Each structure stands twice: as C-alpha cells, then as structure tokens.
C-alpha cells in the first residue's frame with residue numbers, strides 16, 4: 581500500500597447558517613487503503629463526505645485529489661475526477677422507475693460511448709462483482725431486499741471502474757448476517773480491485789472487518805486517525821467509550 585495520499589482535507593470549515601459543523605478538519609486518505617470515519621450522531625460525518633465529493637462547498641480550507649485543489653479544477657478536470665469515483669449513498673439512492681440493470685447503465689451511458697451490447701455486458705459484469713445473480717438485472721428496486729438494494733447500489737457505484745469508492749453507512753438497515761456478507765464483499769473488492777475506500781459507519785463490526793485505519797470526528801475536527809488496535813488505547817473519552825464500551829470490546833474480540 582502506498583503512503584501517498586489520494587485525498588487530502590486541509591483546514592476544512594463547513595457551516596449551515598450560524599451552525600459550524602467542521603472547524604479545521606484535516607485528513608489524509610492513502611491510495612489503496614480502506615478508511616472508516618466514525619463519530620457521534622450529528623458530528624458531521626456525512627457532511628464531511630459531501631464536502632469531499634464536492635456536494636457541500638467548504639466555508640474554509642481546501643480538499644485536494646492527488647495534490648490538486650478541488651476548488652481550482654476546471655469543469656473538465658472535475659468531470660474526469662468524478663468518473664474515477666464510485667458513491668454508495670445511504671439508502672442506495674436507486675432510481676425506483678428503473679430496473680437494476682438500467683440503474684447500473686445510467687452512469688455508463690452518461691460517461692462512455694459504446695455499442696449497447698457491450699454496455700449490457702459491462703452492467704452484467706458489475707452485477708456479478710457486487711454479488712448479484714443475473715436474475716436481479718430485470719428487477720425493480722421495490723422488489724429487492726435491503727441487502728440486494730445495497731448490492732445493486734454498489735454495482736452502480738462500480739459501473740465506471742472507479743479507483744475511489746465512497747460508502748455512507750453501507751450496512752445500515754441490514755440484518756447481521758447480510759451486514760457481515762456485505763463487509764466481506766467490500767473487503768474483497770478492496771483487495772482484488774485495489775480500490776481506495778472511504779466509508780462512514782456506526783457499525784463496529786464493519787470497522788473491524790473492513791478498515792485499515794479509522795478517523796474519529798468530534799468537537800468539529802478529526803481528533804485521531806489510527807488502526808483500531810491503537811485507537812482502543814486512545815485517552816479521549818469519546819474514543820474510550822466507543823471502542824472500550826461493551827459493543828466495542830465485543831467487536832474487538834470477534
């Protein structure tokens with residue numbers, strides 16, 4: 581794994597009106613690593629993800645991709661960058677009026693010009709990568725279980741062969757068995773495709789199963805970034821209660 585950061589957040593400030601969510605967030609995500617972001621409810625995990633994706637404009641600070649500031653990119657550079665991203669939002673955000681295959685084809689049709697049969701083949705390949713059988717292709721989102729919806733959302737996120745994958749609460753709403761299977765899938769994708777993955781989660785089991793490092797957000801900043809084993813010894817009270825509480829200890833043992 582390279583230590584060169586693919587994403588750098590420097591001194592990020594975000595606000596909604598007079599409410600400051602982030603006040604000096606610094607974070608580096610290395611190429612090829614799986615990084616988790618944890619923090620209490622309302623601590624600003626999703627807003628941080630949105631800022632990194634350029635969906636929330638920073639009120640201060642800067643976000644860099646491969647050393648280039650997001651705010652200084654031309655529209656073409658930005659579009660090229662977005663092609664390298666795959667995003668799985670909370671709730672999967674599938675288009676309800678499209679089948680699973682049509683959902684996967686949306687980004688492919690938007691960004692690449694290929695014969696329809698080839699696009700179809702690519703969509704089938706992505707279905708398989710996300711662990712869905714071909715029979716899921718013609719189903720509508722309303723016909724899928726929660727776990728299948730997540731996989732369909734993941735297949736769409738993988739549509740353009742991203743090198744960075746962003747996942748917001750990937751296992752939220754899944755039963756423990758489906759969540760564990762999804763964790764395994766994320767880990768497998770990171771290994772086989774060499775993806776850099778940034779994920780927001782509350783799920784301690786996901787952190788243990790999937791993440792190389794975890795960033796903790798509290799008091800409007802990233803207060804620690806480390807392996808879980810190291811964080812378990814961190815003196816900050818929130819980190820102590822998160823990793824050292826009954827659930828944290830149980831996840832550490834498993």
Ligand SMILES: Nc1ncnc2c1ncn2[C@@H]1O[C@H](COP(=O)(O)OP(=O)(O)OP(=O)(O)O)[C@@H](O)[C@H]1O
Nearest residue numbers: 596599601619620621622623624625626627628782
């Ligand atoms: N569109 C918005 N308008 C106003 N305030 C917002 C908006 N989006 C988020 N916030 C506020 O920003 C803060 C951080 O929200 P965020 O969703 O990032 O928290 P989170 O850490 O992801 O929480 P959770 O774990 O509960 O999902 C919260 O106080 C929230 O109310």
